[in-house]
Amino acid sequence: MKKRQVVMKKDCTGGKNSTTSSSMVRTVRYVECQKNHAANIGGYAVDGCREFMASGDEGTNGALLCAACGCHRNFHRREVETELGFWRMKKRQVVMKKDCTGGKNSTTSSSMVRTVRYVECQKNHAANIGGYAVDGCREFMASGDEGTNGALLCAACGCHRNFHRREVETEVVCEYSPPTFND
8 A cells, every 4th residue: 555645845045036846755655564463372473464455445444454464554564755856857667868979860768667476475374373384385376357356366375465475577678779861
């Protein structure tokens, strides 16, 4: 679950009639569950849930419960990311730039492609008795179509996708088009 908060600041240092407005964007994420499921027997065991996903809509009680592990959002570690910038600046995935050495019609473009895979299951099935036992599932396979509840459940082990370790692979693709010469 991501929550975005935008804070505007006005900076009047550029002169009497000059104003520059900048923004500060805070992104709040709730990641791995840290609830001790063996506290009642004097032990320590976490269940392996990797990211909070609300089980209900915003404003309902379900919005505070994780769809994967059933724990309250407060048991998940909170991450806050702050970005500073100007309103006119935008983050883009594709960047076009002109190549000054190749002639006036030569351009180079690059794009970044991110691939997300969910690999071995890390759910601790013995958390309630203070032990540690994983089921051995090596890769997430959706048990339903995209957009359904089954898309978040593994067909092999039955666990929610958040219990599977997430791998992000980033690939940068550069394309170069040589200059065109007119005879």
